[in-house]
Amino acid sequence: xxxxxxxxxxxNAAETGxxxxxxxxxxxxxxxxxxxxxxxxxxxxxxxxxxxxxIIRGTDLASGTFYNYFKSKEEVFEALADDGARRxxxxxxxxxxxxxxxxxxxxxxxxAYFTFLVTEHxxxxxxxYDRGPHVRANTPEMIAVFEEVRDGVADAIARGTAxxxxxxxxxxxxxxxxxxxxxxxxxRNPPDVSGAARFVTAFVLGGVGKxxxx
Amino acid sequence: xxxxxxxxxxxNAAETGxxxxxxxxxxxxxxxxxxxxxxxxxxxxxxxxxxxxxIIRGTDLASGTFYNYFKSKEEVFEALADDGARRxxxxxxxxxxxxxxxxxxxxxxxxAYFTFLVTEHxxxxxxxYDRGPHVRANTPEMIAVFEEVRDGVADAIARGTAxxxxxxxxxxxxxxxxxxxxxxxxxRNPPDVSGAARFVTAFVLGGVGKxxxx
DNA sequence: AGCGAAGTTGACGGGCCGTCACGGGGTGAC
DNA sequence: GTCACCCCGTGACGGCCCGTCAACTTCGCT
Numbered sequence: 004x005x006x007x008x009x010x011x012x013x014x015n016a017a018e019t020g021x022x023x024x025x026x027x028x029x030x031x032x033x034x035x036x037x038x039x040x041x042x043x044x045x046x047x048x049x050x051x052x053x054x055x056x057x058i059i060r061g062t063d064l065a066s067g068t069f070y071n072y073f074k075s076k077e078e079v080f081e082a083l084a085d086d087g088a089r090r091x092x093x094x095x096x097x098x099x100x101x102x103x104x105x106x107x108x109x110x111x112x113x114x115a116y117f118t119f120l121v122t123e124h125x126x127x128x129x130x131x132y133d134r135g136p137h138v139r140a141n142t143p144e145m146i147a148v149f150e151e152v153r154d155g156v157a158d159a160i161a162r163g164t165a166x167x168x169x170x171x172x173x174x175x176x177x178x179x180x181x182x183x184x185x186x187x188x189x190x191r192n193p194p195d196v197s198g199a200a201r202f203v204t205a206f207v208l209g210g211v212g213k214x215x216x217x
Numbered sequence: 218x219x220x221x222x223x224x225x226x227x228x229n230a231a232e233t234g235x236x237x238x239x240x241x242x243x244x245x246x247x248x249x250x251x252x253x254x255x256x257x258x259x260x261x262x263x264x265x266x267x268x269x270x271x272i273i274r275g276t277d278l279a280s281g282t283f284y285n286y287f288k289s290k291e292e293v294f295e296a297l298a299d300d301g302a303r304r305x306x307x308x309x310x311x312x313x314x315x316x317x318x319x320x321x322x323x324x325x326x327x328x329a330y331f332t333f334l335v336t337e338h339x340x341x342x343x344x345x346y347d348r349g350p351h352v353r354a355n356t357p358e359m360i361a362v363f364e365e366v367r368d369g370v371a372d373a374i375a376r377g378t379a380x381x382x383x384x385x386x387x388x389x390x391x392x393x394x395x396x397x398x399x400x401x402x403x404x405r406n407p408p409d410v411s412g413a414a415r416f417v418t419a420f421v422l423g424g425v426g427k428x429x430x431x
Numbered sequence: 432a433g434c435g436a437a438g439t440t441g442a443c444g445g446g447c448c449g450t451c452a453c454g455g456g457g458t459g460a461c
Numbered sequence: 462g463t464c465a466c467c468c469c470g471t472g473a474c475g476g477c478c479c480g481t482c483a484a485c486t487t488c489g490c491t
Contacts, residue, residue, distance in 0.1 A: 179398065203390070
């Protein structure tokens with residue numbers, strides 16, 4: 004803004020972190036244009052059915068340009084996924100710090116996840132990943148919850164708060180429950196986030212307890 | 218075999234159910250050739266990466282012939298899936314009848330499912346469904362277990378053996394656990410079917426118990 | 432102003448898709 | 462045994478998507 008009559012040199016860019024050269028600006032814009040188009044296209048056609056060409060048509064770029072930014076449809080998906088995870092993870096961390104106990108922690112994490120699911124679902128960002136036989140993609144939030152829960156569980160076990168069980172199995176079980184129940188929840192109208200979160204929490208905690216008994 | 222000098226008329230076919238006309242014979246053979254090729258190709262390339270052309274090349278048929286039997290790759294997958302389910306379901310039923318209680322029933326079902334998984338996995342029939350972002354197809358056995366467990370749970374609730382809970386959520390949770398833990402199990406060497414089955418059983422039963430408490 | 436690098440463009444060869452007009456061979460009637 | 466019918470296998474075809482690349486445009490710097 005204060006650039007005025009400056010020649011937009013490198014010194015200015017380093018000064019604030021913004022006001023990049025035309026080159027960098029255009030690069031960022033193109034990348035974002037591709038991601039935006041991809042979001043729209045995935046939402047409309049579903050990930051499976053969408054083609055790179057569909058995404059390109061959603062921008063005003065040439066086909067070759069796409070490949071300057073991404074190698075494939077998969078890579079675009081991953082970029083979108085990382086984006087989702089980056090937005091979601093802080094929320095999850097916050098819940099973890101506010102939690103009063105292990106039980107509370109699980110419920111908060113799951114509740115946050117389901118809320119996120121419903122939001123993204125409403126926004127159309129989560130297309131029907133289920134075309135063909137029946138296919139599901141691991142959403143970024145899922146991965147975030149997975150790692151978060153795994154860490155939380157490992158913590159709890161280390162502190163003796165939770166029984167000692169195979170953490171891989173446990174994390175897998177928890178994520179499986181959240182995933183499937185989340186799916187069922189989304190199909191209901193209206194989706195009962197709190198109810199589903201309570202169900203999952205109880206189920207997982209009950210499972211942990213029973214498994215820990217030997 | 219006893220056909221001898223017969224003119225292979227329709228009456229003979231109806232008599233035993235076999236000894237079909239050349240036409241029907243060839244049709245069955247072609248269908249089977251496609252399914253066999255598809256199994257191989259899916260195993261080798263993965264479901265995602267496999268193309269209809271790959272399947273066709275795995276047979277000595279022309280491309281047009283494929284479409285006389287199946288509309289798409291998806292339809293071939295479904296045919297293979299139905300086949301798997303048809304082989305697996307009787308096993309599951311048998312376990313159900315042998316079970317002495319609800320707990321035993323769950324463990325038997327899960328154990329049978331995991332055994333099936335390992336067998337099919339070894340046979341290469343279950344390719345890496347996870348290419349690209351991370352994609353998973355609902356296998357036919359999964360669907361069979363899903364329905365079986367759902368029915369079993371509904372039964373148990375009706376008889377008062379299991380606490381009254383939302384059966385959709387419950388079935389979803391159970392299948393989610395089995396699915397994810399099954400995945401983890403398959404990645405270990407050697408896969409511990411009994412251990413995983415015990416884990417899942419305990420987890421699910423614990424979950425059911427806790428959820429039922431209110 | 433002018434040069435070199437960075438980035439964009441769109442045409443191109445290769446491959447897959449599903450279709451369809453053709454022809455060969457099984458089938459049943461006589 | 463013969464023959465007409467029609468089922469079904471065949472493979473070439475137009476349409477589309479893929480990833481590449483030589484030519485060109487734009488930017489950044491001197």
